[in-house]
Amino acid sequence: MRRSDATGGTGLSDSIQSRGSAVISFAAVIVIVYGLQMAKVVLVPFLIAAFLALITVRPMLWMQRHRVPAILGALIIVCAMMLVLFLVGAIVGTSVAEFTAALPSYQQRLDVIVQGILKFVAETLNSDESLQSLSDMIDPGWAMGLAASILNGLKDVLTNIFLIFFTIIFILLEASTVETKVEAAFGRSAHSLEAPRVFLSNLGRYLGIKTLVSMATGMTAGVLTWAIGLDFPLLWAMLAFLLNYVPTIGSIIAAVPAVLLALVQLGAPEATATVIGFVGINVLFGNFIEPRLMGYGVGISPLVVFIGLVLWGWVFGPVGMLLSVPLTMTLKLALESDERTRWMAILLGSERDAQYALMRRSARSHEPAGATGDRG
Known part of the structure; x- marks a missing residue:
C-alpha cells in the first residue's frame, strides 16, 4: 500500500514538474519575442547585414580561391553593393518623395470613385443603410498608405547603411575561418558540422535565387507600368522587387496600389490591364520560374x-x-x-x-x- 502511494506521489510530482516546465518554457518564449521586438532598432541592421553577407559569401570565397586578399575581396563586394544601392536610392528616392506628397490627392480621388460605386450599389439594393455599412467597412486608400509606410520604414532602416556595410565586411572576412574556429572551440567533428553547413548553403542559395527572381519581377513590373502610362514606374518596380521577398501576400500588396493608381489616374481599362499584367508576372515568376530554380x-x-x-x-x-x-x-x-x-x-x-x-x-x-x- 505504501509502495503504491509512493508511486502515485512520484507520478503526481512528475506531472506537476512537467507542467511547470512547460509554463516556464512558454513564458521564456514570450519574454524572448518581446525582447526582440523592443530591441529591433539595434537588431534589424545586423539582420540585414547577415543576410546580405549570406548572398555575397560565395563570390567572396571564389575570389579567395583565386588568391584575391580577403580584405580586398570584401571591399570589392561592399563597394559594388553600395554603388548599386546609391544609384537605385537616388533614382527611386525622388519617386518615393513625390508619391508621398501626392498621396492625399490620390486618396481623395479614389474616395470619390469608391463612393460613387457604393452609391450605385445602395440604389440597386434600395437601402441607404447598406451604403453606410459598406462605406464604414471599406477604406480605399489603405493599400496606398501601406505601400508608402513600407517604403518609408525601409528608408529609416537605411539610415544605418554604414553600420550595415561595415558589418558585412567583417562577416565576409570571417567567413573562411569560422568553421575552423567552431571546430577548435567546441571539438565538433566534421560530421557534426554538416547540418549547419548544409543549412547555410541552402539559405544562401534560397536568398540568391529569390534576389534574382525578385529583380526580374521588379524590372518586368516597371516596364509594364511604364508601358501603360502609370506615374512613378520606378517606384512600382522597386515595390515589386522588395515585396517579392514577402511570401503569400507580397505580390498582392505590390499590385494593389498600382492598380488603384491606374484606376484614379487613367481609368478602368488601364486598371484592368494593370491587373492582368501583374497576374501574368506573378504566375510566370511565382508559379513557373521560381519553383523550377528552387527545386x-x-x-x-x-x-x-x-x-x-x-x-x-x-x-x-x-x-x-x-x-x-x-x-x-x-x-x-x-x-x-x-x-x-x-x-x-x-x-x-x-x-x-x-x-x-x-x-x-x-x-x-x-x-x-x-x-x-x-x-x-
Missing part, C-alpha cells in the same frame, strides 16, 4: 510561412516581413539541433520532412538490438 523549396509548411510572416512582421516591422522565410528557416534549424525540440522542427517543416523523419524512425526500429551500441 524542393524551403522545407517549411505553407501555414508556418504565413504565421511567420505575421510574427516576424510584428517583431521587426517591414524588414521582418521581407526576411520572414530566412528567419523561420533559422528557427527550424535551431529546433532541429536539440533532441527535445526536434518534434517542433518537424511540425514547422514540410510534408517531405515529416516523411523523411518517419522513414528514419522506421529504419531505427528495424535495426538489430546491438546495432546502436556497436555504432557508438
Whole structure:
C-alpha cells in the first residue's frame, strides 16, 4: 500500500514538474519575442547585414580561391553593393518623395470613385443603410498608405547603411575561418558540422535565387507600368522587387496600389490591364520560374510561412516581413539541433520532412538490438 502511494506521489510530482516546465518554457518564449521586438532598432541592421553577407559569401570565397586578399575581396563586394544601392536610392528616392506628397490627392480621388460605386450599389439594393455599412467597412486608400509606410520604414532602416556595410565586411572576412574556429572551440567533428553547413548553403542559395527572381519581377513590373502610362514606374518596380521577398501576400500588396493608381489616374481599362499584367508576372515568376530554380523549396509548411510572416512582421516591422522565410528557416534549424525540440522542427517543416523523419524512425526500429551500441 505504501509502495503504491509512493508511486502515485512520484507520478503526481512528475506531472506537476512537467507542467511547470512547460509554463516556464512558454513564458521564456514570450519574454524572448518581446525582447526582440523592443530591441529591433539595434537588431534589424545586423539582420540585414547577415543576410546580405549570406548572398555575397560565395563570390567572396571564389575570389579567395583565386588568391584575391580577403580584405580586398570584401571591399570589392561592399563597394559594388553600395554603388548599386546609391544609384537605385537616388533614382527611386525622388519617386518615393513625390508619391508621398501626392498621396492625399490620390486618396481623395479614389474616395470619390469608391463612393460613387457604393452609391450605385445602395440604389440597386434600395437601402441607404447598406451604403453606410459598406462605406464604414471599406477604406480605399489603405493599400496606398501601406505601400508608402513600407517604403518609408525601409528608408529609416537605411539610415544605418554604414553600420550595415561595415558589418558585412567583417562577416565576409570571417567567413573562411569560422568553421575552423567552431571546430577548435567546441571539438565538433566534421560530421557534426554538416547540418549547419548544409543549412547555410541552402539559405544562401534560397536568398540568391529569390534576389534574382525578385529583380526580374521588379524590372518586368516597371516596364509594364511604364508601358501603360502609370506615374512613378520606378517606384512600382522597386515595390515589386522588395515585396517579392514577402511570401503569400507580397505580390498582392505590390499590385494593389498600382492598380488603384491606374484606376484614379487613367481609368478602368488601364486598371484592368494593370491587373492582368501583374497576374501574368506573378504566375510566370511565382508559379513557373521560381519553383523550377528552387527545386524542393524551403522545407517549411505553407501555414508556418504565413504565421511567420505575421510574427516576424510584428517583431521587426517591414524588414521582418521581407526576411520572414530566412528567419523561420533559422528557427527550424535551431529546433532541429536539440533532441527535445526536434518534434517542433518537424511540425514547422514540410510534408517531405515529416516523411523523411518517419522513414528514419522506421529504419531505427528495424535495426538489430546491438546495432546502436556497436555504432557508438
